[in-house]
Amino acid sequence: MISNLAVLPIVIPLIAGVIAILIHRKLTIVRRFAQILTVVNTIVVAYVLFYVSQNGAVVLEAGDWMAPFGIVLVADLLSVVLVFTTNIIALACVFYAPKSLSDQQEEFYFYTFYFLLISGVSGAFITGDLFNLFVFFEVLLMASYGLIVLGGEKVQLRESIKYVLINLFSSMLFVTTIAFLYSVVGTVNMAQIAQRVGEVEQTGVLTAIGILLFFVFGTKAALFPLYYWLPKPYIAPNPVVSALFGALLTKVGIYSLLRVFSIIFVHKSDITHELFIWIAALTLIFGAIGAMSTNNIKLIVAYNIIPAVGFMLLGIGVYNSTGYAGTVYYLVSDMIIKAVLFLLVGAIAYLTGTSDLRKIRGLIHYYPFLGWLFFIAALVLAGIPPFSGFIGKLLLLQGAIESDQIIVALIGLAASLLILLSVMRIFIRGFWGEKDESIIPDKKAARSFALPVVFLLFFSILLGVGAEWFYPSIASIGDYLMNPETYIQSVLKE
Amino acid sequence: MTLQIVLNVIIAIMWMFLTETYTFVSFLSGYIMGILLLFLLRRFIPDTFYFKRVWKIIKLVFLFIKELLIANWDILKWVYKPKKDYKPGIFALPTELKSNWEITILTSLISLTPGTLSVAVSEGNSVIYIHAMDIDTNETAIEAIKTTFEQAIMEVTR
Amino acid sequence: MLFAVFLPVLLAIFIPYLSKWKEKIHTGYFVLLAPLAVFLYFIPHIGNDFTPVTQSFNWIPSMDIGFEFYLDGLSLLFVLLISGIGTLVTLYSIFYLHTSERLDQFYVYLLIFMTAMFGVVLSDNVFVLYAFWELTSISSFLLIGYWNYKERSRYGALKSMLITIFGGLSMFGGFILLTTITGTNSIQEMIQQTDTILSSPYFGLILALILLGAFTKSAQFPFHIWLPDAMEAPTPVSAYLHSATMVKAGIFLVARFSPIFSESDWFFVLVSGFGIITLVWGSFMAVRQTDLKGILAFSTISQLGMIMAMLGFGTKLAIYAAVFHILNHATFKGSLFMIAGIVDHESGTRDIRKLGGLATLMPISATLAFFGTFSMAGVPLPFLNGFYSKELFFDASLELHESSIAFANILAQAIPYLAVFGSIFTFVYSMYLVFGTFMGKKKLDQLPAKPHEAPVGMLISPMILIVGVILIGLFPNFVNSTFLAHTAEAIYGAPVDKHVQFWHGWDSPPLYMSLVVVGIGTVLALTIKYWKNIYQYFPGKLSLNKAYDFLVDQSEKTSARITNSYMNGSLNRYMSLILIAIVSCTFAILWITDGFAWDTSNLADITVHEILIAVAMAVAAIFTIFTKNKVASILILGVVGYGLSLLFILYSAPDLALTQLVVETITVALFLLCFYHLPDLRERTEGKAKKLRNLIISVGFGAMMTIVAISAHSTKLFEKISDYFLETAHDIGGGDNVVNVILVDMRGVDTLFEIVVLGIAALAIYGLIKLRNKKGAK
């Protein structure tokens, strides 16, 4: 059955994760195993992507229970594109991991957590059921808890407890909100919720419930003023974990916002989406300011997650197909570039033994290749053409202007400058400058860090330079999101 | 003893098959039939007729229920009496019982019966420390009851 | 054309390999080929019967982004400048840069820059133009930071990048607005829709944004401050990027959009206003400089201001003059930079206070310098091109038309005076520069090296440029009809035919203006040491540079202050802010949408025992706050949990009750275990205000949840899907316990992953406990 394709991206990592438990002590085997399985899964997902782009969404009714009653998995283009991106990042991380992690960390189920994180993230992208989304959120969060505490350093424990607490709170708010929604519309299937909310034109309490959901996802997505928890916990664990977090976790929140506020709560967009635009603006401003505020290179990158999320929310807020397309493009682009940056600053911190920018200089004399990778990554991040960030930003700003949101567009531009400055400081102060004679270069390590980064950057560049191959599909996602009927019909088959 | 119980259960189940009614009632009647059967055939089966011991247990249970009811009556009095005119305290009760089982049963019975509550058992199971609601008035009476229990338990276990 | 544009970049790919032989062949020789080839490729386009050429190459057709190259007079001028000067600069650099330097990097950047510049001036598609525009900023950044071990170099690189990318982004914003209004990405098609653009409410914003891009790139006041610091780059770069080409990109942009914008009076006010201020300020400040390249940098600023001002005039004459001056400036300024480089190279310093009397030691350089500076100063000599364009400038400044904006009229009145004022100082610094360096006393003891004439190779390029100065000076109309007229036409929108001549007769006001400039200029130049003190009265602390430093510094410090003020790592703070946001927004939405609902018709009966249980649970929950004994608080929590399972019992949810009981018991046990060794609870020590704040936040949140819950319950609008479960559980699901059937069948995925969650938790806990033991063993 072809509809089983929808479940493969969730199940393969799940099984891999379980197997990884069994062989967790045999490091050489488990490493190789994880790498092979990730490659396999990526190939499978690539096939699913190909299939979906040719034949349209694949809808799987789990256990053959009809759509609104059982759990449906909806592998539409949006989901599968994001799942594919997730796997690309996973691929880079799994090859980066052995060098970056200590043997102990690997032994203590890094690969299991890693696979289950992928499984949870993919599940969250694919599921068409709101409560099931909650469950997948918990899977990926729990895996992230496992990853964030891995190693049990002082700082790590301190920051992870805050991370767990905030996420626990927002999870509880999430289930409660699902209950509220169930009370009003009597279902937890997203397509049916969308249909029913549409039928009553999103009466008052539904809007309030929508806003609660917005805050739930907003907390995960790290929007203003909900992002406070994010930066420090994200830099406490190993860089490879930071990369997975930075690339995937907040993006699941954004994805959920995108889904929910494109198919369900769209009937009072003059209130809700207008609010999003202002929140997006504040997220951009404070995120960019945050990125400027520190000399800790990891923290700089972590803070940079926030304005990116602001950009994506902007695309949701302007509520037109260009904006949606921009959000999706930016989402994909940002997932990759955040992974790149975390991996790179992780490499720098590993090679220099510090993440304090004031103590790093002249690295380019030892690691020119890393330096140029970082330079390109900074440009991608700031949305400088012709890289992937540019296309996303262009679409987002076009979307904003189509909806007459000039001020926010200008704020977005200003934030871009601060973003560029915030990361370029790392290049100028860390890579440029006099040679630091005290460094003992470790070219081998640098090379093994660089390869995964090159792999990811290749996609960043491809998404920009080769935008023609991607844009039509993403534009079609934008249109698709503007017309929730398509989604509803493909699920409910009415 | 175990053998007898097993036999009894088998008889009860056979009875259910015979009557083709699979309810608790038919099981119960089958069981009673079994007891009778075992009683009649007690010569041919090794070990003493187990229901003898069961009977002693039942006697102990009734003794216990009686004491439990009295105990609750006492408690009610204390609960609803406006004045706290009792004098609690802990006293030691030497016991002849040895095995953990016996001690457990005894302490349980002590705890559920009037005015007393076991608090601790000494090392070697020789002394039970008992908290009494009103220690002065009827320490001896209490000890008498406990001794009865001790006897009853020993009859069951030995 | 696509190949021509990308040729330098393609070559750049091979540079790292080619530079391996740099000991044998200077890498510059390979590089030279690229601009030369492009120059030769475009040169045949010059001619009388010039027609614009369009060539399109797909890039992202679905977004209407493509390499749509448009070669008209304007772009032709720039392409030739870029490739021509590029060739000369590369040649010069071969002798300037020693092979011990990282030549590969240098030339890669330079080639990237060339491609970027070609792209900027040839692209008709605004987004492609923007892409190349940013690329020029980036390559400029890398070139300025070429000697990045120097602090000043890094400083200059960052400054130039920040300012130019700032402008680039704003221009980008303007472009997006333009494309949204016109529905096209092509500049030429936009020009067709000038009326639409002018009547758009966003026109002012578009104008401002795009001009911001142009002004930053072309170092217009007050954004000029990056240019002097860009002089940290190797001199070939200064000559090429920061005088002849990149800084003219802004000029190009204004020229490119002139057909649209010049219809607006604001265009004149802004472009000419800023241009003339830049002219005056640049030339005035140039006198103050002591570094040769500093003088040249301010000179460039001032000259760019002048061109900008002329573009703003928008008259036929002014545009022609602007175009002419673009060409002229490239020739004399390029050569002067190269000579400054030679002086620096040979004498070891660029400090004009240490230099003097070099003419005898470096006669050829000195001669070239004299031609260059005199042309720059606009000295009325018939063989200096600078004079012609300056006089045209004066001429144009006198024939400004009336405007509907009062300020524009005042500006128009003031411009001739400002032009003269600026030109006087141009004259002064030009003389100061050339005489200070080559004439006067020799101060050889102050020089780090013993100066002598440069090698011939180094002299070729400036010499060619000076030949250009003289040739154009001698035959100012030589390239008019074949070349500059086309350029001017592209800007003006109608044919421009201008015949330039040295002598206009006595009744020509520009002549008197020139004479005033030369006269006063000479006096001032001679008396410079008497009045130079006035510069001390100019603010040091309040200068624009200080402002920039302050801004950059503050961008970090203020950011840090703002961020640290709320990102203080305090969970209380995080939670509070999050909760306040949720509560206030949700209440606001409820209020706005009138979402509160109250419907008691569908409620279950109220029973006493349930109320009592509720009260008991509430009391227990509240007492978790007040208890000071850790065991007590954990047990009270347990009571709440058991209370909940009691509610599950009462409301017909036995399976839930079972689970809740087990879970609660284990949780309490875990609580006790984990907190066994931790200290007991303490008195809540926070102040009254904080207690109150916490109280308000938590009560607000609880109240919000309750209100939304009641409203949600009061607006049950649809049949629940659960009826289906009750109907099908037995027949299809094969079980009578519907909850179980839902869990294992209909929502089996949930259950599977719920188990996964538990499993991960177990592993994580195991890791948490075990990993420490191992560490302890070490």
Place this chain on the structure above:
Amino acid sequence: MEIVMSILAGILFTTGIYNMLQKQMLRIIIGTALVSHGAHLFILTMGELKRGKPPVLSDEIANYSDPLPQALILTSIVISFGVTSLLLVLAYRASKENGTDNMEKLRGNEND
């Protein structure tokens, strides 16, 4: 009754959050537990509390309570149990490692 239960759940949230706003680790975690209880009670309430029979099918019964919220709560209970357990161990380790159970002392600074 739904209104009473909504208020009770609101109170559970209130007290839970008040506890989460405290400094001491134990109080904070107790707070999370209370919040979970509140959430589950909300779900139960939203499924209507009218006296239906437990949703176990039998011929004699016609009205059942809503089984779906029960199933959802069940999943949620198990999940929050997992998280709470992890949180407890984490809190224990964090306080031991950092030498304090006061969250306000666990703020940290930029460069560690």
Place this chain on the structure above:
Amino acid sequence: MTGTTTEFIMNILVIVFLITGTFFVISASIGVIRFPDVYTRLHASTKAATLGISGIMIGAFIFLYVEHQIVSGKLILGIIFILLTAPVSAHMIGRAAHSIGIKPWSQDGNTKDEYADTLKEK
């Protein structure tokens, strides 16, 4: 079960068991509130509550038997279980209380505590 009389008697039995049971339960709680120390409170909870709950259970047992004709072994098991475990629990709590140093209450503050004395001797 047939015959209304039997049923009636059964129902009366249910009512009696329920009421007595509940009475003992509440009495136990009042005892726990009123009694002065942990040991005396244990008396109340161990005896009265246990009996009370047994009463309610038997009531429920009979009721279910009448209504459903189901003999609910689990209820009986529950009763037996609580009768067996209540004293053990009480013993454990009492011992714990004693071992952490809680002295039995008395009006005059002069309590007889042979257990403490024995411990002191050792």
Place this chain on the structure above:
Amino acid sequence: MNELINTIAIVCMIVVTISIALLLFRVIKGPTNPDRAVALDAIGVNLMGMAGLSAILLVTTRLNDVILLIGILLFVGTVGLAKYLEKGVIIDRDDD
């Protein structure tokens, strides 16, 4: 008759609830942890009663499992708690 039983069951429930509330007071008040343990244990017993009464009200046997489970957990829990208290802090009497 059934109505009467129902009513009585509800009354009993109210009484048991009051009983729980009283015990809750003891849990909160203490003053010693063993006191709390006693009260908690009693609450558990009361919960069993509530479950029994609910079984009557809902006419269901589904709650029997619950009753048994409460019994088991109560025993395990109380024994565990007692052990915990015994090993734990020497004296922690609150001064409230």
